[in-house]
Amino acid sequence: MGAGAISLDPEDCFVLYQLYRKHPKRSLKSYVRELCYYTGTIVSQSTVSRFFNHGFAIKGCLCKANFVPYDKFRPANIEKAVQYLRYLVQFDPRHYAEANERLVGMYTEEYFVSCGKSICKGCKHSFQCSGNDDKCPFCNSDRASKTFEELVGEVMKRVEANDAASIYLLADSYYNGLNGFHQDQTKAIELFTKSAELGYSKAHWNLGDIYRKGGYLKKAKFHWEAAAMAGHEVARSNIGSIEGNSGNTERAMKHWTIGASAGSYMAMNNLIIAFKQGLVSRYTMDSTLRAYNNSCAEMRSEARDKYISFVSTNVENMV
DSSP: OOGGGTTOOHHHHHHHHHHHHHOTTOOHHHHHHHHHHHHOOOOOHHHHHHHHHHHOSOOOSOSSTTOOOGGGSOHHHHHHHHHHHHHHHOOOOTTTTTTTGGGTTOOOEEEETTTTEEEEHHHHHHHHHTTOTTBOTTTOOBGGGSOHHHHHHHHHHHHHTTOHHHHHHHHHHHHHTOTTOOOOHHHHHHHHHHHHHTTOHHHHHHHHHHHHHTTOHHHHHHHHHHHHHTTOHHHHHHHHHHHHHTTOHHHHHHHHHHHHHTTOHHHHHHHHHHHHTTOSOHHHHHHHHHHHHHHHHHHOOHHHHHHHHHHHHHHHHHO
16 A cells, blocks of 8 residues: 555454445545444545555546446456455464463462472472472472371461462361361451462452352452452453453453463463454454464473373373
C-alpha cells in the first residue's frame, strides 16, 4: 500500500477488504467508522482511499470515487487474499505443548521443613538418584532417621517463625486430614489466609479454589488475582475463565495471553479454543505462541525431563 496508509496493519487491511466484499458501494466514511468499530484503528478517509487506489489496478467503471467493481480486482491480489484468509482461520499448534502438557497438575518443586527451603523436583530427583534418598539437599538433614513426632515438631517450629510455606503445609494437612491431623476446614482456611497474607501464592490459589467450590466467585477471583500477581499462571488462567463466563471477552483474552506467554499450558489451550471461535486474531496467536514456546524452553532441563519421565512411567505402570 502507499505511504499514506502506513497506519494500517495486516488485520486492518483484511477488515477493509471484507467490508468491500460485503458492500462494494459503501462510502469512505462508512469504512472509517466500521474499521474503528472492528479493530479500534482510527484513520482518515484519504488513508482508506489510498489503500483501495493501490489495491485496484484498473480504474474503469467506478462505483464510487476511488472504487472499482469486484471483477476488476487484481488476480494476484485475489490469490493473496485467499491465502491470507486460509492463514487466518487455520491454526496448527505445532506441538506447542512440548513437555509442558505433562506438567499440568504436577507440582514441580518440593519444600523442606528442616531448613525452610524449596528445590525443583528435577534437581531433587537427581539428588536422590545419587544415593541421597531422604536427605535434604540444603542442610543434609535425614528425614528417614526422624520420628513422626520430630517431623511434626519441625513443621510447628517453622509455623511459629511465621514461615509462609510451613503454614501452608499445616493448613493443607488440616484441610485434607493428613499427617496425623484431624480434618478441620475452618482451621485450614484460617491458616491458608495467614499464609496468603505473608505473600505465599499457593495459599492464595487454594483459597480461590475453596471459595469457588463454595460458590463465592468474588472471593475466589480476589485470591486468584493475588496469586496471579505473584506469578501463579494457573490462577491467571482461571481468572480469564471467570471473565469469559461473565461476558468480559477482552479481559479474558488478555489474561490468557499473559498466562500463555509465561508458559501456562491451560492458558494457551484456552486461547486456541477462543481462536477457533473467532475471538482472537492470528497475529495475537502467533506472537503468543512464540512467547509460550520460549517460556517452555526456559523451564526445561535435563534433570526435570528425567523427573517427568520417571513420574509418567510410574503412573502408567499403576494404571
